Amino acid sequence: MLGEHLTQEQADEYAIGSLEPELERAIALHLAECPACRDIVRDAERLAALLAVSQPVRRASPRLRQRVLTAAGIRKPGPAWRAFTIGRAAAGLAAIIVAAGAFSGMLGLRTQVNALRSQNADLQRQIDEALSQKVALAALTQKLEDQEAVAAELRETLKSDSELFIALISPSSQVAAVVSVDPSRGSIGRLVWDDDQKRVWFVASQLRQLPPGETYQLWVNSGGRYYSLGTFAPDDAGFARYETRLPEGITSYDTAVVTIERAGGSPTREGPAVFFVTDLSRLTRN
Amino acid sequence: MDGNPTPAGIRNIDRAVEFPRPAGAELAGRTEWTDEALMLAILERDQHAFAVLYDRYVDLVYSAAYRILGDAGLAEDTVQDVFVRLWRRPETFIAERGRFISWLMSVTRHRALDELRARGRRWKREGGPLGDPVESAEPVFHPGDPDPSASAELAEERAAVRRALESLPADQRRALELAYFGGLTQQEIAAYLHEPLGTIKTRIRLGMQKLRRGLERHR
Incomplete structure (x- = not known):
C-alpha cells in the first residue's frame, strides 16, 4: 500500500x-x-x-455560449458590453464612410475626409475611455450588491452559528470529518454530535445539486443498525448545514453515512453512499 | 478594474499571489490576460473575464466531455455545469496547486464521468470511452491544426503529448484511455480486456512514463 x-x-x-x-x-x-x-x-x-x-478538438455550438451565460446568471451582456459593441460598430461604420469617400476620387473632399478620420479616431478614444469607466463602475456596483447580500445572509445565520459553536466547544460533543467517496474531493465537512443538547449538526460544502426526485439522506449506524437522521439539500453554492435531534434511545454511534435516496427520504438505507464519516477517534474530544 | 487584484479578493488561497495584468487595460484587453488573472477577475465578478475564459477553453472542455460521453447533448450539459461552477465558485481553483488547465480538465473529467455513471451507459453505448473517438458530422479539428484558443505553450505541449500518445503501443494507449476517459479502475480494465491485473498495471506505468518522456523531450 x-x-x-x-x-x-x-x-x-x-x-x-x-x-x-x-x-x-x-x-x-x-x-x-x-x-x-x-x-x-x-x-x-x-x-x-x-x-x-490532446484529443481531437471539436467545436462547441455557438448557441451554447448564451445558454451557459444565462445558466450562470449573466442574463444580459450588460450596458458596458452593449456600448462596447455598438461603439465598435459605429466606429466601423464611420470608417466605411470615410473609405467610400476616398474611393470616390473626389479629391476636393480629401481634407474633409482627413478631418473625419481624425474625428473618428478621437471619438474612438473617447468611446474606449468611457467604456473602461463603465466597466469599472459596473464591477464596483456588482461587488457592492454581492457584499450586501453576503451581509444579510451572515446576519441570518449568526444565531444558528452561535448554537453550533456551543456544541463545538461542549466537552460532551464529538466532532468527526465527513469524507467524500470521491477521493479527489477528500474531507468536505464535519458531523457534530452533542449529547448535552441532544442534537446533531451536519455541515458540508462541495455538494452537487441532485436532480428532481432525489435527496441526500443522513444515517448513523449504532449497534449494527442504521437510523435515519433525515434528509437535506445543499444551497446553490453546494453548502449544506443540517441540524436535527438525536434519535430516541441512541446515545452514541459507530459510523455515519450520507446516501442519495428518492425524494422525501427512504425508511431504510437503499441508495448509494456519497459521503461517510471518518477520523472519529482523532477528532473525538472526550 | 486596472492593476492587479488586491489580496483581499483572493479567497481560499493560502498566500497572496499577484498575476500580471496590463495596466490601463481596455475591455478587449482581457483576451491577453493569463488564465490566472482572468480567474482573479472572476472572483471580483467580472463578467467579461468569464466570457473571455469561456471562449478560450469551451472547445477543449467540450471535446474532453464528448470524448468521455460520446454524445453532443450530454457534452454540452457538461460544459454548462463546468462553466457555471467556475463562475459561481471560482475560489475552488487554487493557483498554488497547479495550472488552471489541469484544474479545468480535472473538473470536466469528473463531471462527465459522474454523468456517465449516473446514466449507466458505460458498457452499452457504441464507441465513446470504451471505443475509439466517435466520428460525427460535427467539424473536428485535430491538434495539429492551429488553435487560436490555446496559448503557444499549451499548443506545443498538446502536440508533444499527442505525438507521444501516437507512438505508444496500442495496448498501452488503450489502458490509459480506458482509465482516464472510461473512468475504469485497473481491476475493471483487466476484467474488460480479459487480461491479468499485473499486465494492466504495467501498461499504465509504461504508458505514463513514455508520455512524460515525450513531454520532457519537448522541453
Missing part, C-alpha cells in the same frame, strides 16, 4: 483515476498532509490534463 511518500507510479495511477476506491481515499488523505507528494501528484495531474486536451 502506501509508504511514507507516494511513488511516481502511484501518483500517475492516482492522476488518471485508475486506482481502487480504497487506495484513492488513502492517497487523498495523505495528500492533505504531505506537500511533497502534492507536488508529485500535481505534475502527474498536469500530464493527465494534457492527455485530455
Whole structure:
C-alpha cells in the first residue's frame, strides 16, 4: 500500500483515476498532509490534463455560449458590453464612410475626409475611455450588491452559528470529518454530535445539486443498525448545514453515512453512499 | 478594474499571489490576460473575464466531455455545469496547486464521468470511452491544426503529448484511455480486456512514463 511518500507510479495511477476506491481515499488523505507528494501528484495531474486536451478538438455550438451565460446568471451582456459593441460598430461604420469617400476620387473632399478620420479616431478614444469607466463602475456596483447580500445572509445565520459553536466547544460533543467517496474531493465537512443538547449538526460544502426526485439522506449506524437522521439539500453554492435531534434511545454511534435516496427520504438505507464519516477517534474530544 | 487584484479578493488561497495584468487595460484587453488573472477577475465578478475564459477553453472542455460521453447533448450539459461552477465558485481553483488547465480538465473529467455513471451507459453505448473517438458530422479539428484558443505553450505541449500518445503501443494507449476517459479502475480494465491485473498495471506505468518522456523531450 502506501509508504511514507507516494511513488511516481502511484501518483500517475492516482492522476488518471485508475486506482481502487480504497487506495484513492488513502492517497487523498495523505495528500492533505504531505506537500511533497502534492507536488508529485500535481505534475502527474498536469500530464493527465494534457492527455485530455490532446484529443481531437471539436467545436462547441455557438448557441451554447448564451445558454451557459444565462445558466450562470449573466442574463444580459450588460450596458458596458452593449456600448462596447455598438461603439465598435459605429466606429466601423464611420470608417466605411470615410473609405467610400476616398474611393470616390473626389479629391476636393480629401481634407474633409482627413478631418473625419481624425474625428473618428478621437471619438474612438473617447468611446474606449468611457467604456473602461463603465466597466469599472459596473464591477464596483456588482461587488457592492454581492457584499450586501453576503451581509444579510451572515446576519441570518449568526444565531444558528452561535448554537453550533456551543456544541463545538461542549466537552460532551464529538466532532468527526465527513469524507467524500470521491477521493479527489477528500474531507468536505464535519458531523457534530452533542449529547448535552441532544442534537446533531451536519455541515458540508462541495455538494452537487441532485436532480428532481432525489435527496441526500443522513444515517448513523449504532449497534449494527442504521437510523435515519433525515434528509437535506445543499444551497446553490453546494453548502449544506443540517441540524436535527438525536434519535430516541441512541446515545452514541459507530459510523455515519450520507446516501442519495428518492425524494422525501427512504425508511431504510437503499441508495448509494456519497459521503461517510471518518477520523472519529482523532477528532473525538472526550 | 486596472492593476492587479488586491489580496483581499483572493479567497481560499493560502498566500497572496499577484498575476500580471496590463495596466490601463481596455475591455478587449482581457483576451491577453493569463488564465490566472482572468480567474482573479472572476472572483471580483467580472463578467467579461468569464466570457473571455469561456471562449478560450469551451472547445477543449467540450471535446474532453464528448470524448468521455460520446454524445453532443450530454457534452454540452457538461460544459454548462463546468462553466457555471467556475463562475459561481471560482475560489475552488487554487493557483498554488497547479495550472488552471489541469484544474479545468480535472473538473470536466469528473463531471462527465459522474454523468456517465449516473446514466449507466458505460458498457452499452457504441464507441465513446470504451471505443475509439466517435466520428460525427460535427467539424473536428485535430491538434495539429492551429488553435487560436490555446496559448503557444499549451499548443506545443498538446502536440508533444499527442505525438507521444501516437507512438505508444496500442495496448498501452488503450489502458490509459480506458482509465482516464472510461473512468475504469485497473481491476475493471483487466476484467474488460480479459487480461491479468499485473499486465494492466504495467501498461499504465509504461504508458505514463513514455508520455512524460515525450513531454520532457519537448522541453
